[in-house]
Amino acid sequence: xxxxxxxxxxxxxxxxxxxxxxxxxxxxxxxxxxxxxxxxxxxxxxxxxxxxxxxxxxxxxxxxxxxxxxxxxxxxxxxxxxxxxxxxxxxxxxxxxxxxxxxxxxxxxxxxx
Amino acid sequence: xxxxxxxxxxxxxxxxxxxxxxxxxxxxxxxxxxxxxxxxxxxxxxxxxxxxxxxxxxxxxxxxxxxxxxxxxxxxxxxxxxxxxxxxxxxxxxxxxxxxxxxxxxxxxxxxxx
Numbered sequence: 237x238x239x240x241x242x243x244x245x246x247x248x249x250x251x252x253x254x255x256x257x258x259x260x261x262x263x264x265x266x267x268x269x270x271x272x273x274x275x276x277x278x279x280x281x282x283x284x285x286x287x288x289x290x291x292x293x294x295x296x297x298x299x300x301x302x303x304x305x306x307x308x309x310x311x312x313x314x315x316x317x318x319x320x321x322x323x324x325x326x327x328x329x330x331x332x333x334x335x336x337x338x339x340x341x342x343x344x345x346x347x348x349x
Numbered sequence: 350x351x352x353x354x355x356x357x358x359x360x361x362x363x364x365x366x367x368x369x370x371x372x373x374x375x376x377x378x379x380x381x382x383x384x385x386x387x388x389x390x391x392x393x394x395x396x397x398x399x400x401x402x403x404x405x406x407x408x409x410x411x412x413x414x415x416x417x418x419x420x421x422x423x424x425x426x427x428x429x430x431x432x433x434x435x436x437x438x439x440x441x442x443x444x445x446x447x448x449x450x451x452x453x454x455x456x457x458x459x460x461x462x463x
Contacts, residue, residue: 269451278353278439278454279392324391328450336382336407337452341391 242325242343250348255312257343259325260305266328268301268308269337273322282310282323317349351375355440355455362430362462370425370458372440379445381423382407382452383415385436392439398423399445430462 243258261268267286271279285292285301285308292299298311312319322344326337353374362368372381379400384392384407394407398417412434414426423442427434437459441452 267450271454276457278456279441279452280454281451284451336394336397337450338394339384339392341389 242323242340244343245341246344246346248346248348249315251315251317253315253347255315255319255345255347257310257323257325257345259308259310259340261308261325261327261338262306263327263329265303268299269326269328270297270299270308270310271324271326271339273324273342275321279324312345315345315347317347319345320347321345353440353442353453353455355438355458357458358456359459360461362427362460364431364462366430367426367428368430368460369427370438370440370460372423372425372442372455373421374423374440374442374453375421376442376444376453377420378442378453379420380443380450381417382441382443383413383423383425384439384441385409385434386439386457387436395425395438430460432462434460435462436460 241260269284270282273279283294285299296313301308322342324339324342326339356371382397383395386392393409396415398404401420404415416424437457439457440455443452
């Protein structure tokens with residue numbers, strides 16, 4: 237079964253609007269990462285937040301993590317048409333599971349010019 | 350910078366045929382992974398390797414074999430392809446140290462099994 241689940245499955249917005257995607261996970265984590273996938277391409281790492289962090293920023297990206305609720309959110313501010321892609325959250329565990337990531341099903345974001 | 354390179358990019362097989370997918374990385378990463386991506390299923394881990402000469406099973410290993418004879422290469426084999434193996438296959442690599450197990454992905458191999 238999938239560790240992470242993204243919500244919504246699809247999101248359609250206008251350029252300039254903000255896009256918020258949510259992710260839930262089931263087991264304890266070492267860190268949570270967000271990746272982006274353009275159509276027909278491989279995944280590209282966007283941002284990593286450690287389990288002891290609550291919020292992290294990178295350019296127009298803002299990620300929050302709530303370990304008590306086992307959830308994370310990715311906010312893309314002032315979206316652009318070029319942000320159109322699928323976004324995946326992935327959770328990383330420590331110990332013997334170090335290095336392995338468990339991916340959610342993704343949120344398909346469409347930004348209309 | 351090449352990063353992670355997968356070959357071939359596309360392949361069509363008939364049921365029962367065999368093939369090998371090649372993944373090469375030039376970042377000196379210890380860890381390498383093979384995933385498959387199916388519509389609505391996200392990425393599922395097939396096999397992974399934590400170093401040269403080592404491999405381990407992931408979430409969906411049945412029907413696949415892997416080898417890591419050289420640190421930079423990770424091969425995924427299908428001994429007898431089945432239509433259920435029609436998918437997009439992604440290879441990834443990551444460095445082993447610290448908490449930043451960020452993975453770097455190849456562009457994918459699109460495989461159709463008829």
